[in-house]
Amino acid sequence: MTKKAFTLIASFLISYLGANAQSSANLVQYINPFIGTGAVDASSLSGSNFPGATTPFGLVQLSPDTQDNPDNPASGYDYNDKTIVGFSHTHLSGTGVADLFDILFMPTTGKIYTTPGTSENPETGYRSRFSHSQESAKAGYYQVKLLDYNINAELTATEHAGFHRYTFPQGSDAHVIIDLNHSLNKKRSYWSCRIIDAQIRQVNDRTIEGFRIITGWAQLRKVYFYAEFSKPITSNEMVSGNHIYNNNTIVNGTNIRAALNFDTKDATPLLIKVGLSENSIANAKENLNAEISNWNFDGIVKEAQAKWEKELDKIKIEGTTEQKQIFYTGLYHAFTQPNNLADVNGDYMGADYALHKAKDKTDYSTFSLWDTYRAANPLYTLIQPKRTAGFIRSMMRQYETYGYLPIWQLWGEENYCMIGNHAIPVIVDAALKGIKGFDINEAYEAIKASSTVSHPGSPFDVWTKYHYMPEDLQSQSVSITLEMSFDDWCVAQLAKKLGKTADYNEFMQRSNNYKNLFDKSTGFFRAKDANGKWVSPFNPLDYGGNGGNPYTEGNAWQYLWYVPQNVPELINLLGGKAAFANKLDSFFTIKDLPKEVNGNASGFIGQYAHGNEPSHHITYLYNDAGQPWKTQYYVADVLNTLYNNSSSGYSGNEDCGQMSAWYIFSSMGFYPVNPASGIYEIGSPILKKASIQLASGKTFTVNTKNASEVNVYIQTVTLNGKPYNKTFITQKDIDNGGTLNFVMGAQPNKRWGVAQ
Structure with missing residues (x-):
């Protein structure tokens, strides 16, 4: 056997064995994030799990909420629901009591709504219908088609940051709603959930930051965020209660939202990176820069899956x-x-x-x-x-x-x-x-x-x-x-x-x-x-x-x-x-x-x-x-x-x-x-x-x-x-x-x- 032939055979064997080893070790393929997300009937419990993106033991769980005031199931997502309110960055997995649901984002088109509407009448707010046939999830990744807006929404996450990819219909009036009033049910009888204070600030045409202080099951939680956008914000509506302010740079209050507007003349998706911290906006920014330094959404998905693979391999x-x-x-x-x-x-x-x-x-x-x-x-x-x-x-x-x-x-x-x-x-x-x-x-x-x-x-x-x-x-x-x-x-x-x-x-x-x-x-x-x-x-x-x-x-x-x-x-x-x-x-x-x-x-x-x-x-x-x-x-x-x-x-x-x-x-x-x-x-x-x-x-x-x-x-x-x-x-x-x-x-x- 010549040296060249030996080298070729050795290379083939290494490649073949490596590929098969990788295939046999692909354990993340068996993760089904929809397990435990919805009971078959109203008389049984659901598992109370969420299907969204997260990493092992991480701070961020970026997942869809199907309820405006999540209560039961406590994860905020019920497989039996027909509409999605938006995508919040923190969730509890499998608990009997609800909390978190921090910093909700929701992409929309057409008329700007700054309230979520109802599940019975989703057209009265920014809520959207969805179908499980156009929804998918795997380790570190979630995707859904928002049917009322023809928007494909994709989510991934790192330990301290969420990463969104929204594909809008080309040429549409595109908006992203940020809702800091979204929380667990504020009418629960055995504790009082309320927003103590909140703020949304537009730093420049590609950056939003803010915080909210909220009390609920966990008392006096502080959640800070720092968000960067791949496209410039062309205009905004800042909302505090019933008051709407056009193109303000800041809004404060206990019931605040913002609608950010974007140009969709080109077909490229809008990417949003959101860093979180319980301590400060500066730390939220540092967390984001440390974990998502570029705009490679698919690369972050692969990183999340690699982290899960390492844990499952135990x-x-x-x-x-x-x-x-x-x-x-x-x-x-x-x-x-x-x-x-x-x-x-x-x-x-x-x-x-x-x-x-x-x-x-x-x-x-x-x-x-x-x-x-x-x-x-x-x-x-x-x-x-x-x-x-x-x-x-x-x-x-x-x-x-x-x-x-x-x-x-x-x-x-x-x-x-x-x-x-x-x-x-x-x-x-x-x-x-x-x-x-x-x-x-x-x-x-x-x-x-x-x-x-x-x-x-x-x-x-x-x-x-x-x-x-x-x-x-x-x-x-x-x-x-x-x-x-x-x-x-x-x-x-x-x-x-x-x-x-x-x-x-x-x-x-x-x-x-x-x-x-x-x-x-x-x-x-x-x-x-x-x-x-x-x-x-x-x-x-x-x-x-x-x-x-x-x-x-x-x-x-x-x-x-x-x-x-x-x-x-x-x-x-x-x-x-x-x-x-x-x-x-x-x-x-x-x-x-x-x-x-x-x-x-x-x-x-x-x-x-x-x-x-x-x-x-x-x-x-x-x-x-x-x-x-x-x-x-x-x-x-x-x-x-x-x-x-x-x-x-x-x-x-x-x-x-x-x-x-x-x-x-x-x-x-x-x-x-x-x-x-x-x-x-x-x-x-x-x-x-x-x-x-x-x-x-x-x-x-x-x-x-x-x-x-x-x-x-x-x-x-x-x-x-x-x-x-x-x-x-x-x-x-x-x-x-x-x-x-x-x-x-x-x-x-x-x-x-x-x-x-």
Whole structure:
């Protein structure tokens, strides 16, 4: 063979193998941003996800809003709606409560409208009809045809900036509306959303800047923007309330908009770059210049997709196309937040509303901890250890300025939504797994202080006095008692690791407080008053919401199983393994009446409600009862019937990655029932293969043979080639790397996983 021939063949092989490697690693193709954006009917929950453009853990989520005053779904976009109001730059993913929707842009033609109109009469405002047949979305990109204006709108994003591309009909009267009054519903009864102040300023014929200060779910948020246009602004209308000012350079007020006019004699699209900051216009400009230095829209799309590809590559799976779409869209949703609010120079607003500087250039927020501590945060500790350290450093900053760790932190501010102190298990889980990047002793002092300083939802003086929460002193008392008992167990584990024996003993004792609300006569945890008397009447099917009932977004049936720190003791309380399993059987089969169901509950299998978090660990409890085949049956049932790749792909609110994390873990075959224990209960894997790329460079691989919707039962298991009969694996097993093999079948093997 000649040297030239060898070179040509080598070049061909390199090119061929490179192309195929790239093809096999193209995981972003499986992201479907429309999953979870709209329920199939009004009686179910939608997932509350948005389809617009974002980057992993970025500040900006540039997405369409189909409602003028978004409320439900909280993402602002409902797949069932027929009109789009505009494109705002910040959104929440999968939450049950709406907020953000900052700095709305909307391109229009023809008559200038400065109010949005209504969905019933879109022609009365700048709103436009759209069709899903002329709408598309992928990682880092969104596109829609605005039918009333014949405008093709495209969106992409970087961490701190949005990038718009509007293709107007040539020769049309082209406008871009900027609406700083667009927000969540200002008429909500349980808080008052209002614009405190806002400003739009035209700097020159290609630049607009401004800000708004708004209070809502997160109080007193400041949002600054700096926008550059690829074409000159020929004229404008500035609007404040009912007053219109032609060709003003500035408008201020609490209800302001602007209509910017452009020449469309040539057919080139209008490009708009918008930088955001929570700190200043100058920082918004710096963010924009740092991240989008040119007008290459398609290049920014490719950059966003490359960032997503890097994150998705942490777990590689084999399965059906639908399974890949659900799995990788789940990772996409899980990595959409927490969001880095710090500017590129490290500036961030602290919980004390003062300007601070982060040396690591990150300050994360959107901590939906009541949801995510269960599985999403353990997923982060597994495949995002550096990010996890960043999350904890950000949580510590709240402690340093505010006095305790986050409960539900949004836009850097504590909003006290939900119960418990679930930054605690997140920090303890990371510390026990050896994640570096934060001071473990300082973290311990923070979690201890956060377990002793009373604040809304956690009155520790009451906890210390009664050793349970009396319902007449603290609503949601049963749920709070159970969840705080778990948090105290977590504090005890880190105290033990650090050799703090007295603290360990104290918090272990507190972790048993749940027993004080167990009623042997009914077999449930139920409420007591401050005199120690049971609160009557009692019906275990009655649902609570977020106050006025002993249970939080659930009922006595669902909270019966919440003792993840000590399932063996819970089994003893219920009379042993047989009685425990019988009670579980009843739980999964008893029906209740629709009128008794709380609005957050959906995805029912008996009393099990997969659409909300209190149920998420319960399918795995049969393992502890000595009947693992029932865990396998119900886990497979949830995986195969309560997830799909459509707009109604979730059985409830996706809740900042928690619903997705349940699927990601469970589809691989295991789940963290106790999210701070380093133990994963085995369920029923449905993926042919899953390879977890660990930060150490090692790989943990799960292979599943014969998995199908029929073959849901484990026949045999091997770990690193050796027979394995335990119903759980440990963090150490994963960290060591290796291979876990499952063989599945249509009938249960009642000998596997049961002590012989």
